[in-house]
Amino acid sequence: MLCSCSLIDSGKVAAGYVEAIKAVNQYYFGYEENLITPELIKQIPYASSVMKIGKGPKGLIILESVNKDNLTWVSADGVYLVIRNGKIIKTSGLNNNLIKIVSTLNLSDSLKEENKITYVNYYSFDKPYLRNMRVETRVKNKGKKLVQLINKEIELTEFEEQISNDYIGWKVKNIYWADDDYYIWKSKQYISPKVPPIFLEVTKKPSS
16 A cells, blocks of 8 residues: 555544454454464564564554555554654654654665764654754664574674763664665664653565
8 A cells, every 4th residue: 555654643544454453463362462473473464563662562563554665554552653764753642752753864874884873863752742852873783693583583783773862861772683685674762762662573574
């Protein structure tokens, strides 16, 4: 499905997908995260990922729409994530949503640099509204690691993305695990000082 994701609104954007993901969750997984197995993942007819927020349970998210490099994913409880090249750039349904990132360099481009690279992002949030918070960003290649995914064990390159804003004292590290084509299969991402880290793992890659 191709459509714009300039707005993320569960009342406006393909509401049937919310019902579909609820049905998939209840049919395949119920409410127990330990039932997410490779066999069950194969039966799901959607591009899918597993999401975990902070210490909460793991849950399935499915691909709702594609707009160029922006992929919109939706969970059963109506959380929307817009992801560009593996990085969360917009959310809806959280207590404090990331509504926009303006970047001087895309994450995918920074991963291709051989040495540590520094650039600037500008984050905007709702609840409370904050526009264009300057975030210093440093990306470092940590080398090859053997990573256990739900359906396979694979050697991936680990990238550490340190983001910080000295004014509010926010300093955290995002971690991405990418293959040789810089496709990110797994990540730990902080999107706001008010939201716990979001853990993502792609279980069924979207078709290109």
